[in-house]
Amino acid sequence: MRDDETLEADRPRDADEADHHAAVEAVVAALDAGDADAARAVAADLHEADLADVIEQLTRGQRVAFVRALGPAMPPEALAELEESTRDEVLRLLDPAVLAEAVRELDSDDVVYLIEDLEDEDQKRVLEALDAEDRFVISQALGYPEYSAGRLMQREVVTAPPWWTVGQMIDFMRASDDLPEPFYDVIVVDPAMKPLGMIPLSRLLGARRPMTLEGVMETEFRTVRVADEQEDVARLFNKYHLVTAPVLDETGRLAGVITIDDAMAALDEETEEDMLRLAGVGDEA
Amino acid sequence: MRDDETLEADRPRDADEADHHAAVEAVVAALDAGDADAARAVAADLHEADLADVIEQLTRGQRVAFVRALGPAMPPEALAELEESTRDEVLRLLDPAVLAEAVRELDSDDVVYLIEDLEDEDQKRVLEALDAEDRFVISQALGYPEYSAGRLMQREVVTAPPWWTVGQMIDFMRASDDLPEPFYDVIVVDPAMKPLGMIPLSRLLGARRPMTLEGVMETEFRTVRVADEQEDVARLFNKYHLVTAPVLDETGRLAGVITIDDAMAALDEETEEDMLRLAGVGDEA
Structure with missing residues (x-):
């Protein structure tokens, strides 16, 4: 049954x-x-x-x-x-x-x-x-x-300093009762909140507890800016298979993150508009 | 600089x-x-x-x-x-x-x-x-x-039995050197490889080591079948904000998983085709 x-x-x-x-x-x-x-x-x-x-x-x-x-x-x-x-x-x-x-x-x-x-x-x-x-x-x-990365992003982000160990990070998450759900990456930041690296959770789970986050993090990653257009952000996610993109404010500090489900919704919204326009019923038709 | x-x-x-x-x-x-x-x-x-x-x-x-x-x-x-x-x-x-x-x-x-x-x-x-x-x-x-979930899915899946503890699961992942990268959920399966539940990695990281996977897993989840069309799968991901969907074969066993980046690529491909069709240059125009 x-x-x-x-x-x-x-x-x-x-x-x-x-x-x-x-x-x-x-x-x-x-x-x-x-x-x-x-x-x-x-x-x-x-x-x-x-x-x-x-x-x-x-x-x-x-x-x-x-x-x-x-x-x-x-x-x-x-x-x-x-x-x-x-x-x-x-x-x-x-x-x-x-x-x-x-x-x-x-x-x-x-x-x-x-x-x-x-x-x-x-x-x-x-x-x-x-x-x-x-x-x-x-x-x-x-x-x-409207339609900017600043609107699309969420402020709830899991950040940590580079000198924390993998063990400390996991213990921190276990003790925390208001983690965003779900989330896919920890963002490693400097004291001025500038992003230094990203760690996918699957990598964190595969790493040994004494390692530092600095030793585990991915230092090549793509960021977007608060003023970037949602459509461009969606295409960036799709092209580079991103799951999380840190969003930087005008001074380069971490303002939030965009996750792939939001990017996918934005992509769907944009293409729907494009199709309406092509069909001659859109705002700009 | x-x-x-x-x-x-x-x-x-x-x-x-x-x-x-x-x-x-x-x-x-x-x-x-x-x-x-x-x-x-x-x-x-x-x-x-x-x-x-x-x-x-x-x-x-x-x-x-x-x-x-x-x-x-x-x-x-x-x-x-x-x-x-x-x-x-x-x-x-x-x-x-x-x-x-x-x-x-x-x-x-x-x-x-x-x-x-x-x-x-x-x-x-x-x-x-x-x-x-x-x-x-x-x-x-x-x-x-062609264009079915069976084509879109990947076979590399992290599965575990319900009686494993969170600690065992994490130790298993730490010891494994061929985890799919990235992945977002562990799929809990019975001995016949039928999926019983899913655990987002963020939830696994928030759980205490002695808990069983059965006690942590999400038992309400959406699956697709190998023969389902990619377009329908993409819309399912978008509607329910899915990140991973287990794919079942004709007998209900786990055959693979589709992840949101693949679903997003499929959505993009489908809408591009729809747009070409609307513009009168598609295959079926």
Whole structure:
């Protein structure tokens, strides 16, 4: 039985669409019956990306009812998966306290993505829900141009000095309870936060504990700058098979990192725009 | 000085193009002067992806001379970066012994990509250079349909049984000298090689040594099947932010893994084809 289920769940496209259809129907039935618990139960069973798809497929009236039924049960990650038009509508429907809580749970790049197109007043309301440090970080990111590396990057980075040993590094990670998840590389920095090298986790796991990070790190690596365009960053990732790229600010200090999943999303977004333009329906057509 | 160089090297597009132009000129000058050492020196200074770009920009005559000058100094990874038409031409120019050596150094997915479009006779020549086990693995991959997950996946996978501890796993990786590089997840399998769970390396590094893999692994994960289409696989990666997807054969056993960089390359390839089709110059237009 279990094998069949696993294999069934593997079908990348058809099953998705059938599942979405079933989930939309279940949500609508629960809302029609005024059964908020049942609506929440449907949401709880879905991956955040699928929940976002379902929310997009509801009518506006159903969407309002569903978001109200979910309330604090709305998973923050689902908000980050919504497309722009739906996203802004849903954010406006959420209780400020729920929105504030959601934003606190997300990585900085997701928060920026969530609120960048909100109107000034709504944006201010979300920023006020953050503590001072997070607010500073997000405000700074919003100061970079749209579609720039500064917007795409996340601030959460695992850094270490070159004189640490592999053992110290592993112990540090084991003791830390707020590592970004997932991450793929440790960035070795000097005291001025300039990147000196990178260590893929697979290499760290293959190294002996007494070795210094300096002896293990990769010193040839590619970086991007906060003002670089997302499209160029995506092509850089694809060409050189990068997984993580440190992002430097105007003074050459480490400002954040871009990871390959963000670069892949940017690549997909850019090509979609190019295709719309070719088909004659894009902004610039 | 060093900072300026770092920043200069960051420019994703302009510097690349200027560098390529300079490299092409240096190669042509070296070949004209009959100086094979100088030609090899240019190649040695370039990233494999850039060397592939330079080879593509040469005329056919220059390309023949350059490949001969490089000889065994041709980096195997550069071969895997070449576009289809140039790739087949270059492979045919290489000495069989050099080609055999190159193929032995590459991961299985790169070997498949390299030789899949070669004519039967050339393909046979390369396969004969491999040892029996590698030959079996590559032949099997070539048996899957074009543009399928079976072609895209690599066979090199780090697997472990669920009863191993985190400490045992780390010690195993430290002692192993042929780990795939890079890799991002350990796949926990049962004795019949059916995947039970996945452990991102960042999670393994955050876990205490006495814990069992079963206690650390993620049991909800998405798999693909060997016959799934690359395009669907790429969209699955993008939608669910996957980094590694186990690939199952017809009986549900682990046949290999697809990693996000391969999925990103497939996405890029697919959208490029879609765009050509939209522009009316594609195969099916």
